[in-house]
Amino acid sequence: MLRNFLFLVSFLSFATCLFAYEVQLLSAVKKDTPIADAEVIFQKSGETSIKTFSNVQGKAFFEGFGGKDDGDVMMLVKKPGFSTFVAKCPCDGLTYALSPNMTNLDGLRIVLTWGKTPHDLDSHLAYPSNHINFQKREGRNANLDVDDTDSYGPETITITKKEVGKRYVYAVNNYSDRMNTDTKRLGNSGARVNVYIGQTLVRTYYAEPNKKGNVWIVLGIDENGAFQDINSYVDIKNSNTQVKQILNEMVASGNFQVSTFSPERIARAKQYNKKGEEEYHKGNLETAMYLFQDAVDSYASYGQAYSNLGLTYQKLNREAEALWANRKAIELASGGNKKTVKASSYYNIAKIYESKGEWQEALTNYESALANKEHSAYRKGIQRMREKLSTR
Numbered sequence: 001m002l003r004n005f006l007f008l009v010s011f012l013s014f015a016t017c018l019f020a021y022e023v024q025l026l027s028a029v030k031k032d033t034p035i036a037d038a039e040v041i042f043q044k045s046g047e048t049s050i051k052t053f054s055n056v057q058g059k060a061f062f063e064g065f066g067g068k069d070d071g072d073v074m075m076l077v078k079k080p081g082f083s084t085f086v087a088k089c090p091c092d093g094l095t096y097a098l099s100p101n102m103t104n105l106d107g108l109r110i111v112l113t114w115g116k117t118p119h120d121l122d123s124h125l126a127y128p129s130n131h132i133n134f135q136k137r138e139g140r141n142a143n144l145d146v147d148d149t150d151s152y153g154p155e156t157i158t159i160t161k162k163e164v165g166k167r168y169v170y171a172v173n174n175y176s177d178r179m180n181t182d183t184k185r186l187g188n189s190g191a192r193v194n195v196y197i198g199q200t201l202v203r204t205y206y207a208e209p210n211k212k213g214n215v216w217i218v219l220g221i222d223e224n225g226a227f228q229d230i231n232s233y234v235d236i237k238n239s240n241t242q243v244k245q246i247l248n249e250m251v252a253s254g255n256f257q258v259s260t261f262s263p264e265r266i267a268r269a270k271q272y273n274k275k276g277e278e279e280y281h282k283g284n285l286e287t288a289m290y291l292f293q294d295a296v297d298s299y300a301s302y303g304q305a306y307s308n309l310g311l312t313y314q315k316l317n318r319e320a321e322a323l324w325a326n327r328k329a330i331e332l333a334s335g336g337n338k339k340t341v342k343a344s345s346y347y348n349i350a351k352i353y354e355s356k357g358e359w360q361e362a363l364t365n366y367e368s369a370l371a372n373k374e375h376s377a378y379r380k381g382i383q384r385m386r387e388k389l390s391t392r
Helices: 002-018 239-253 263-281 285-298 303-315 319-332 338-355 359-372 376-390
Strands: 021-027 039-044 050-053 059-062 073-078 085-088 095-098 108-113 121-127 130-132 142-146 155-159 168-174 192-197 200-206 215-221 227-234
Touching (some): 039 059, 050 059, 121 142, 121 239, 130 142, 192 319, 200 227, 200 285, 200 319, 215 239, 263 285, 338 376, 359 376
Parallel strands (some): 021 095
Antiparallel strands (some): 073 085, 142 155, 168 215
16 A cells, blocks of 8 residues: 555656646637647757647646756647747746648738736737727738637737738737836736748747837838838827727838847847758758748848748748748848849749739739849740730
8 A cells, every 4th residue: 555655656746747847739710729639849959859749628748858948948839730830938837829821822820929917918900991909800801810818818810811012010909008007017928929921930029028018019011011020119098099090100101110130139140040051951941941030030131031031931832931031032132132132032922923823913023023134034924924814
């Protein structure tokens, strides 16, 4: 009897150690829906990776490397039909949302998650004649999939088709503190905004600790589909009403307040890009992709990294993602090879649309390529698309 008791104590002690850290996996588009059987991989430089799977409650348990769940640990979550999720730890006690793959070339999904407090953070998306939030969940070619009011999230907005020539602005409103100014609770909430295109998590934005403000204006999307980092905090009362006014004015004025980047962040981005190029030439395309993504997360105006991303996405057959990266490369093109970069990027975009049978979009981009640089491939593309359109 004593032997059995000691065995049980030993087993429970082991289990307690093994299950020291816990993460929750939910669907980004279905409220309170756990994701079971997802492969969860924890990685740390110099250590053997630890792999586990989420249970029927969507929970995965992680012992930690030497009992530590720190900033040196990276978590990857994989499940067929969902975008691979990548997050830097600490991860214990947090909720993560998995996004189903998107099939529309011009679609994207914005997913907000946060910690225990504040209880209620709200997503806002403004674009011409539309403003989506919990009060109006559906707009033109976009909708609020999930609204969460009791901590953690996710809160998800899906743009089914980004409209050419239209500007978008996305923000997070601390609804719990909508009448309180001079608060840091949004900045300290652990809020994370993930942006998905196709089957890929392409950008991640993090709330800035100790930043004052009950509204976080996160990002804009310009007329050509290029992302603009804003990362601005404002402090207003009755913020749910005023945030609409602020975002609508930004859409109408055409003025995105683009973030500046420190020399340290730029240097870090260049290191990521260099490592990404090394992995790309070794044939390790997925590893290269993550490194190029780290580069643009560190320095969102890094044109070369976007160009590398676009090429890598195309090699991985991630066409929607390649469109996004090529558009950003066009926006950031500068210097003596500006027209060459623009022409090749427009050509890459045209080829993607042509492969999908979207002849008019392909024609427009072939013409833009030719407008920047003379090339027989651009002229041939224009001719092919005109022939396709004439036989409709």
